[in-house]
Amino acid sequence: MNNLETIENYLTGQLAPADRTRFEATLRTDPALAESLAFYVQTKHVVRAEARKERKAELDALRQTPRQQPVPMRWVAAASVLLLLGLGWLIFRLDNEVPTTAQLTDTYLADTYGQLGTTMSGGTTGTLEQGIDLYNRQQYAEAEAIFTRELNRQTNRSRRSSGSTLKGGLGLASGSDRLLKFTGLAAFQQQKYDVAIKRFQQLGQRTDLFSNPGLFLEALARLKRNEPMDKEQAKKLLGTVINRNLEGKKAAEQLIETL
Amino acid sequence: MQSLPRNLSDADLLSGIRADGPQRRLYENRLYEKYDYLITDGVRKHRLTDDDCASAYSDAILVVFEHITNDRFKEQSGLKTYLYQIFSNKCVDAIRKKTTNRSSVHEGPSLDDSLLQLPDDVRSVVQQLIMQGDADRLHQHLQRLGDKCRAMLLAWADGYADDDIAQTMNYNSAAVAKTSRLRCFDKLRERYRDTP
16 A cells, blocks of 8 residues: 555555554555654645635636626616606606707797798799799708899889888888898808898898788797807797787797797 | 536535535635625724735634634524634734734644644654655745645645545546555655755
């Protein structure tokens, strides 16, 4: 039997009593066996100390490793309730959400002036129809150029024929209200709000019209431009539209609530 | 090797550590983690640094592992109480070590345990031989023994049976693992003898 194996069997109590007695007798007479036993015991001690040192390092490393803490059930429950409440609130908000001023303005513009009607009163149908067609195809810059040219042409003609007797005192001919509106709208669609406001102001000053959307459109343009004082001006204009029962009153009532 | 559930009871931990298979280490790790908040307690109560307290906790937990595997822990108290008592002693050791520069009286297993069974006349001879031995040189040879031999000896010294060593290190049987281990022992002895 291997020397070390016998030593190990002896120290771990695995030798039979007779073998055990014989082993102890040999130990007394054989220095090499005694030396081997001393080596075995000392080695075990050294190796054990080393194993312990390594295990301790492993345990210390465990402490350094970030651990995922189990989340207590009560926190999970609380988080779920909060999530449900949040979702409920969101759904309620979505169902009952009041549209903003900008949303209302865009909606009104798209619904009412997204497409222009082609029925004209007056003789210059060819050019205007061309402008309206361009506008309806969203070629707003080209449409504006046509409307502006036609507007200038009509104004000049009116001045020449009527002298100073001009509609509304602005040098504008009858029927030019549509041109003012279209020019303003084409500018509005291009976000040229300064031009649009100017055109709508001119339109709003016309007193000879049965239905005049000038004030209301100017209010819309001011709301979109949103420069200092624009909001206050728009509010005033909308108030006037409502009080004087002008074109756009219904939308003005909605809009003014959002301001 | 399968992972263990996060929240194990003390009874599960004890049976896992006593089962002595390759999973023993995982159960030991879980036990370490389960009560490692004692380190924070120790820092507060004993006014030790975090590192000193963590070291005392590791020492305490290693003693508990040993007491569980050799059945010295009789479950007459709860596992936490038992661990806490040893941990407190280790903290006191650490304080003593810091204030008086004396090392712990509980450091590592005693050589005498293995020698107690020897007849008295033989024991004194063997003890003398051990004292003549050079533990540092032995340690150096152990470090240079080769990874597999070293790992095998360390696992054996850590209390793993040859059966477990065979499983973990892919030997055909416990007998083969034992033969290989004793061969590593022999290799270490030759190097220790031949190289001064």
